[in-house]
Amino acid sequence: MAPPMSADRFLKALSDEGLRVVEVGNWRTHHRNHKGPWGAVHGVMIHHTVTSGSEQTVRICRDGYAGLPGPLCHGVITKDGTVHLVGYGRANHAGPGDDDTLRAVIAEKRLPPTNEANTDGNRHFYGFECENLGDGQDPWPSAQLEAIEKACAALLRVHGWTAPSVIGHLEWQPGKVDPRGFTMQDMRERVAGRLK
Template sequence: MATPLSAAKTLAALKAEGLTVHEHEGWRTHNRDAATGKKFGPVIGVLIHHTAGHNDRELCFRGRTGLPGPLCHAWLGKTSGLWLLGHGRANHAGAVDLDVLNALRAEKPLPHDDQANADGNDCLYGLEIENLGNGRDPYPDAQYRQAVLWAAALCRAHGWSEKSIAGHKEVQPGKIDPSFDMDDFRAAVRKQLARKPGGAATTPVTTKPGKATKPRVDLSRLVSAAKTDPGARQGHVTYMTGTNLTEAALVKLGYLDKTYAGDGSFGTTTVAAYAKWQRHLGYGGSDADGIPGKISLSRLGERTGLFTVVA
């Protein structure tokens, strides 16, 4: 654990790593510390995201309804470069798996994220990378390289290795960002840390992300959630990862309001929304009861591009 870098030291570390840094007006005092009553830090690592959109720097600075900004500490555009948007607590990580945080703290291999029982906003720096995140939107070489330098700069400043870096999809069940391979990304940071900051690369650095990988939804576990959660106590969670991914897909297609998504519980509203999806596919009667089947779930994953299905 470490004390967060001051605004001045953050800026100096990034520039020393060879980055051109743009400063958004007000970034040095833009944070959620006072509003939440929770001070940022100690810090244990850095978290990588994609924005799932384009031209969203100001959105990440201001925030959106129900989620005030800043939504990250830094935003990295496709062609606009690196922008500092906040300093202090930011709304980027949300509820994450405590086991994963402990692994980042100890710089050990990351376990599977199957819980959301800790606040990642307390202890993680966040970078949002401008990208649709659909596996078809490329990350320009220069943009990916800048992301590597951003992560390396913070790790170097704190004396961390690349093992203090995670993707959002590795810490919070149901998340899919960033849409590139994090092991490849960490390997690139490791190479950067082996050099002097700002020094030219002596060996090629991988700047092109590998093929995007999609999370998997276990059909049998999701069916169990759909049958168990509606009648369970409020807040009961049977299968958080699969439920969150399914709800995200239903939201994307307009079958579920986003206010009912993301809590990990496959409740009655989700069952009703899934039944609408089944009817859209032509099912009726008991075949459109809101309990996922392999064909309907597979088509939901294919249509939205959010996940694949395992039986």
């Protein structure tokens, strides 16, 4: 059982990993905690935004849109590798997912195929939305991929987790495809290398 780190510790972890971090408004108190608990946390989930343009992407992830209020993640990783902190606490990013996947993440074992959505992921995962159209054509700049790697490693270091604690949305919820354009296995290998 891992309680979420404080907002200040979260910011320090990202900064200590060498990331460029921008604090957006009242991110420390912008959350959906009134909809349910946040924690225990067990891992980090990566998404793509299906947007382009950093300013618009950060705004949408902070404010949400009709039918899905923000924040939609804790941090937005834009194409230049900047991490924009938009919320802290429960965020509308993971949604319901597979309890078998959650058990595998907790045990840091190989992920099973997802076949149901019966567990509240917003409670259990830190979430990063990454600016990309998600069409398989929009490029992932090296600065952005490195920032994803560093952000994941930063949180894993604090909790004492290893690379299997990093998953993509597509590995959590049936029917999801994000992130598209790189594989989560490749990202986990990058994170494992950084943790060494």
